[in-house]
Amino acid sequence: MPDISQIISDYGPWAIFTLVLIEDFGIPVPGETALISAALLASQGKMPITLLLPAAWLGAVIGDNIGYAIGRFGGRRVVVRYGAKVGITDRRLARIERFFARRGGAIVIVARFFVGLRQLNGIVAGIGCMAAPRFILYNAIGAALWVGVWGFGVYWFGQHFEQALEKFGPIVMYVGGGVAAVLAIGYVVWRFVWRRRRSGSRDRRSTSKTKN
Template sequence: MALIEPYLRHYGVAALFVIVYLESLGAPLPGESAVIGASLLASGGQLPIEGVFLAVFIGAVLGDNTGYAIGRYGGRSLVERYGRYIGFTHQRREWIEGLYDKHGTAVVVGARFVVILRQLNGIVAGMMAMAWRPFLLANIAGALLWTSVWTAAPFVFGDFFAAHFHDLMK
């Protein structure tokens, strides 16, 4: 949080959008921490909570959709060519394809709440040739739930945490 806070204070919701977008696209960035930090800043009146919510939601949806396009139009050939070097065997690919065929929307929604899956969600859905419309709807639903949880809870309970855990937040 200490690394992210100066960017949030200086660039506001624009920095938050970029962090969440890039994390949703697949970059190993602390998106969830940035959302919590921005929500806590909003609870203190330093950022507009509406702007925080919109930046997070739009960044998450656009990032996952960009990752989906990358996976759909280039990821599969890369995995078929180099996947064996990272343990992505033909059997593993078939298992993941079956998972996306049967439970793709649930996987996309649920992956939003799991750190590494959140980063790879769009790319893998695209590689597995999940249909775009169900992906988009599940992506919107997952992003809406995730955004609501991680913006509302810190915003509503920010004063409580500040009062009771002030020393930990330094």
């Protein structure tokens, strides 16, 4: 894609609406990255936050509903057949379907915060024939939370970070860098432990099936 910042600068909230909408029915475009970048620009007064947030929310809601319609009326076979061109493989779809089956419809609310789930949660909900009113409600709530965190949250952080930097100078950078490093290390450790547990669980299931 062309430089994302240039697209945002040229088209403003319309760019965010379009990118988020496209991402949310399975097309691999940087919708979340675009929202974060736009929120930072808004914190610098280069874009109206009052237009950015509704545009991102509408794009998220409409995009997921398009995904839901694709899954509901196209079915799993059609989604896998044509979705392979944009990375929607049978294996990937099956993994997310299992996740939905374990967690239920409420996963629609938090799915936006996870790569893969965000792009495919509407499609999987449609394939699973989740009731449309239920999906629309959960989808709207999830979109509001997601836009609140990555839209308004980044906007608020951008405004207050500059003020803190002017007031406290390099201390803010050191503290912020330290917190970011701790979070990054914690995430890596969590992923390592989670993968080991998952691998161990698979080995136990495999051993159990062999014995049976």
